[in-house]
Amino acid sequence: MIDLRRLNVLRALAEHGTVTATAAALHLTPSAVSQQIRQLARDLDVELLRPEGRLVRLTPAARLLLRHADTLYAQWEVTRAELAAQNESVAGTLRLCGVSSAIAALAAPAVAGLRGSHPGVTPLIIEEESGDCYRLLLAGETDIALVLPGPDAPPVTDRRFAHVPLLHDRQDLLVPEGHRLARPEGVPLAEAAEEGWIVKKRNNDTYPLLTVACAAAGFSPHITHQVKEWYSVSALVEAGLGVCLLPRIVPVPSRHAVVRVPLRGEPAPARRIVACVRPGSDEHPLVAAGLAALRSAAREAGGVEGPDFARVTGEAGGGPASPAYQGPG
Template identity: 70%
Template sequence: MKPFSLAYMIDHRLHVLQALAEHGTVTATAGALHLTPSAVSQQLRLLARDLGVELLRPDGRRVLLTPAAHIVLRHAGALRTQWEAAQAELAQQGASTQGTLRMCGVSSALAALGAPAAVRLRETHPLVESLIVEEESSECYRMLLGDETDVALVLPGPDAPPVTDARFEQTLLLTDRQDLLVPEGHRLARPEGVELAEAAGQSWIVKRPNNDTYPLVMAACTAAGFTPRITHQVKEWYAVSSLVAEGFGVCLMPRIVPLPQLAVTRVPLRGTPVPVRRFLTAVRRGSAAHPLVAAALHALREAASAHAAAPES
């Protein structure tokens, strides 16, 4: 989207300080920014030198942010927001909406919402090119902050920034119910539906690391009063469904994911609460008024409305 990167106008070392405030340690910050710990430390030392203040204080193996660092962080956030708003206002001066719109998100959201939205953009704004990247939600937030994407389709989880995080504008796009996926002929394959607690004794299929689905499954099962016995750690929906079809376990299947042509049954879940996934759009605060971003958000809302109105298969 940008004719040039945010880093050209705002000291990139402020982003490093913001990342440290979020991740807590130099090592974690380096991993999040794809830098070495020594590079992170050096950039923060140079920033402190140039500002003439102390930003960090050692605390054992960790570092603590000083009061001066918190002042810098407060103004850094305001600078980023103001710069995004300035770029949006400048872009509004153009006669037509054009350029490259970068979108990232989890696979199911991109398939059901991102792809249709990109088609709508192509039809309504032929001078706009969409570039789409599949990532888990945590990486999408990082990409937004790193100015590597413009719009993210995310699933909020326990490690996600809260909707009140001043760095982002996050808006609910779609609430997606989850069903229980079982093999055909399974005792729980009842068309009237089942309580999730009835699946407490089943083997469960879900990948633990780097998977937005895992905390949602754990939260749903905990609310139903049990801890799932996870046997196979698989992430991609077709692979999960294939294992379910062969009787290796059960899983939660989002409504937004099409049912594959396999010997499986999607069973509605009854009771309270019914497990759902909430998809949000996330953009950098101040950027929503940019014509490219606004057009993408509008297209995504149209795609979500069409999906919600479609009859269930």
């Protein structure tokens, strides 16, 4: 018999590389991680780890087991979904996590809609950065993650995740009133090359989006202030301390004397908001209801990407993903 909880510890070790990092990611002690993997090895009568100096290395048996892990987890999710479908009504706790702007623009109206269509559903919303959302999903601590795929996010070929594209969110330039770039007709991003930029570099989804957009426009942004929360960023822009990229779904604070300027030219800076679930779990009535509500909210906010709510999954084994980039959303 395979205990999927122990298998998840092995899968986390393959992703994070060390027992210490795995313990931190799973909120366990290093000794508990080692004990779980030793017990899994005894259950299967195989060797899973070999010491290599101060570190450990996965054995061929462990890598073989991990190649089957995605199928085992997906089948378990399908089984849970079929069992839940036996109930006459959709009920239970639906856990959603996501970046702040996606929660405000999509999760809030989606949950409001669910309260009317499925009164037996109790939503639980958690604000987390994209990287943490992926980890919560793998740990079984959330059902739907609203993320911003970026340079370090798991690839679409990673079979641990099923991706549901929701929204193509254009980015605008935020400048103070009276600024030389405050033109209603819009400006190319390259014209802001000499401006100071306001963005937090660490633990921030916005930073890699900014650097990629500026690189495409032919320059590297000069970061003058590192601030993350949108209201604070807007206040600094109003004070003339720099400019920033502002997602279209994020409202401009009415009390700030700032101007949202459309960006012209191609490629136009944009980000994509994606609903991420565990493969097979989208058939669960609770998750399916949540995804349908998010689709409706996305249409109201600017439209669902693609003709339908088709799930996008990897056909090839992507293996453990790198930690996803993080930020305020």
